[in-house]
Amino acid sequence: MFGRILQVLTMKSPDSPSAVTRSSVASEELSTRRAQLLSSIKTFIVILSTSIISFIAFRNTLTWYLQRFWGASGDFWQSQWEKVLDVCGHNEFNVGFFGSFIATFTVYWIVGMCYTLIDLTGRPAFLLKYKIQEPNNTAYPVSRSQIYGVLRQVLINQFLIGIPFTLMGHYLMRWRGYDWGKLPTFQWVILELSLCILIEELGFYYSHRLLHNPRLYKYIHKQHHEWQTPIAITAIYCHPIEHIFSNLLPPFLGPLVLGSHTATAWLWFTLATLSTLNAHSGFHFPFFPSPEAHDYHHLKFNQNFGVLGVLDRLHGTDSQFRKTKAYERHIMLLSLVPIKELYPDETKKSTKSDDTCSTSKEE
Numbered sequence: 001m002f003g004r005i006l007q008v009l010t011m012k013s014p015d016s017p018s019a020v021t022r023s024s025v026a027s028e029e030l031s032t033r034r035a036q037l038l039s040s041i042k043t044f045i046v047i048l049s050t051s052i053i054s055f056i057a058f059r060n061t062l063t064w065y066l067q068r069f070w071g072a073s074g075d076f077w078q079s080q081w082e083k084v085l086d087v088c089g090h091n092e093f094n095v096g097f098f099g100s101f102i103a104t105f106t107v108y109w110i111v112g113m114c115y116t117l118i119d120l121t122g123r124p125a126f127l128l129k130y131k132i133q134e135p136n137n138t139a140y141p142v143s144r145s146q147i148y149g150v151l152r153q154v155l156i157n158q159f160l161i162g163i164p165f166t167l168m169g170h171y172l173m174r175w176r177g178y179d180w181g182k183l184p185t186f187q188w189v190i191l192e193l194s195l196c197i198l199i200e201e202l203g204f205y206y207s208h209r210l211l212h213n214p215r216l217y218k219y220i221h222k223q224h225h226e227w228q229t230p231i232a233i234t235a236i237y238c239h240p241i242e243h244i245f246s247n248l249l250p251p252f253l254g255p256l257v258l259g260s261h262t263a264t265a266w267l268w269f270t271l272a273t274l275s276t277l278n279a280h281s282g283f284h285f286p287f288f289p290s291p292e293a294h295d296y297h298h299l300k301f302n303q304n305f306g307v308l309g310v311l312d313r314l315h316g317t318d319s320q321f322r323k324t325k326a327y328e329r330h331i332m333l334l335s336l337v338p339i340k341e342l343y344p345d346e347t348k349k350s351t352k353s354d355d356t357c358s359t360s361k362e363e
């Protein structure tokens with residue numbers, strides 16, 4: 001069509017009066033420009049429409065493949081879940097109570113023992129370059145007697161507090177209403193996990209900050225802060241009251257409020273457990289979430305009360321942390337080069353002086 005217009009436009013010139021006047025030359029130039037403009041518009045429209053059609057076709061194909069993929073993996077996970085239900089005899093109490101306790105306990109100790117082996121032996125030595133803590137009041141590698149002390153309190157918390165809490169949690173979930181049969185969709189799981197993270201942040205930040213109230217601190221939270229340079233399994237080394245209000249309740253509130261499927265709840269508890277073990281480990285490993293914020297909390301006591309850091313920013317309880325080298329290092333390490341080499345202490349004089357300044361103020 002545009003070709004036809006162009007043809008008509010260009011044919012007009014010979015039809016114009018044969019006498020070559022200045023006005024006719026001008027009119028010819030104008031016609032040529034119009035033709036060029038129309039040609040450009042035509043090309044633009046063709047490219048744009050082709051791009052839109054290609055994009056829609058690509059998007060629909062991609063969506064189709066993704067749906068097929070999630071559909072297929074959904075079947076895979078459903079069959080895995082059926083196996084778990086088989087082991088539990090398709091009994092709701094076995095799944096909700098025994099299953100939940102065993103799942104959380106197992107994750108804590110399988111991963112916790114891996115960290116503990118490093119903490120006890122200092123081996124494999126090549127991993128020590130990812131250690132972010134300077135030897136403070138804890139020698140490293142740690143002694144067996146220190147590990148025994150932690151083990152004792154952690155097992156007390158897991159058995160004497162964790163078991164009754166899980167039992168109560170099971171009946172609360174039944175009261176709330178939830179599903180433990182057909183698995184939810186992938187998108188729903190992601191949505192629930194996101195909400196669980198936010199609910200935990202609220203619960204953990206405020207309960208933790210309350211525990212730092214000078215009137216309460218020495219009776220409850222001081223025990224957890226015995227470890228100024230913590231190791232992974234000190235994640236739930238704390239007073240039983242703290243274990244209930246800071247470690248168990250905040251992660252449990254999400255699944256309770258949302259009425260989450262048991263499998264979603266287990267996935268969430270697993271992620272929360274891995275997160276807290278990592279946050280206390282003192283190791284900033286490549287491709288792991290950064291442990292810098294909570295490690296700094298153990299070092300300074302009055303900074304970084306939350307998990308995500310959102311409420312700390314809101315309440316200004318990360319103001320000193322944000323002036324430090326640890327804050328610069330508070331990123332996910334995306335290479336094998338240790339974070340201390342990527343952000344060495346010496347490079348920034350101003351940050352170092354800030355660091356020294358805040359240390360002397362707080363201590």
Ligand SMILES: [Zn+2]
Nearest residue numbers: 224280294298
């Ligand atoms: Zn801690």
Ligand SMILES: [Zn+2]
Nearest residue numbers: 208212221297
């Ligand atoms: Zn604390």
